[in-house]
Amino acid sequence: MQSNPATTTLSLALSEADLEVTGISVPQSSYCVGQQVSFTVTARNNGPSNITGGSVRIVFPVELTGVTVTPSVAAGVASVTSGAVSASQYNATVSMNDEGALNFLVTGTVSALPAGGALAVTGSILRPADVTDPDATNPDGAAPTDPQAECDAAPSGTGCNNIKTAAITVNAVPTASVAGPNQTLCAVTTATLAGNTPTVGTGTGRKSAARAHRS
Ligand SMILES: [Ca+2]
Numbered sequence: 289m290q291s292n293p294a295t296t297t298l299s300l301a302l303s304e305a306d307l308e309v310t311g312i313s314v315p316q317s318s319y320c321v322g323q324q325v326s327f328t329v330t331a332r333n334n335g336p337s338n339i340t341g342g343s344v345r346i347v348f349p350v351e352l353t354g355v356t357v358t359p360s361v362a363a364g365v366a367s368v369t370s371g372a373v374s375a376s377q378y379n380a381t382v383s384m385n386d387e388g389a390l391n392f393l394v395t396g397t398v399s400a401l402p403a404g405g406a407l408a409v410t411g412s413i414l415r416p417a418d419v420t421d422p423d424a425t426n427p428d429g430a431a432p433t434d435p436q437a438e439c440d441a442a443p444s445g446t447g448c449n450n451i452k453t454a455a456i457t458v459n460a461v462p463t464a465s466v467a468g469p470n471q472t473l474c475a476v477t478t479a480t481l482a483g484n485t486p487t488v489g490t491g492t493g494r495k496s497a498a499r500a501h502r503s
Pocket residue numbers: 305306307308421422423424448449450
């Protein structure tokens with residue numbers, strides 16, 4: 289004996305949000321070793337859905353020490369639920385309504401000259417598990433954890449607007465062997481510069497004979 293089929297209503301909400309790191313702004317063209325550096329990462333929800341539980345990650349090199357990160361609302365409705373610096377990363381959990389944006393002001397001290405003479409920094413924003421991002425969603429069903437893996441996954445393929453990088457120039461200590469060209473000397477730096485050796489050449493000299501004076 290069979291009962292009549294019971295009817296229930298099931299609501300499904302499909303959430304999609306194009307999350308983007310719109311840029312990394314650096315106020316100074318170059319910095320000195322020992323100086324405080326600051327830069328701002330801006331993350332935005334281009335919508336259409338609101339998100340809760342997105343992740344913002346900022347990665348910086350070990351030469352940037354004593355790092356603090358101060359978030360603030362850049363546009364619309366957005367907030368940071370939690371955020372912390374650990375090793376060479378800052379990770380935050382964020383909520384952002386459609387068209388909301390957050391600024392993250394990063395400050396730290398350049399403790400040593402980084403490889404290549406620049407601090408390489410990266411800012412990224414990652415979707416929460418229940419929201420798809422049109423250019424950064426791995427459809428494998430696993431919860432998203434790696435911004436680059438989500439960014440490069442099919443079907444959108446390599447690249448996305450969720451990750452931005454910047455190279456912040458740090459002035460090298462001048463060396464004696466390059467005393468000639470213009471160099472930036474940092475106030476906290478001392479350098480001994482050798483004078484340039486004058487160019488040595490050969491030429492023909494001529495001596496005029498003194499005229500005898502007739503009387
Ligand atoms: Ca995106």
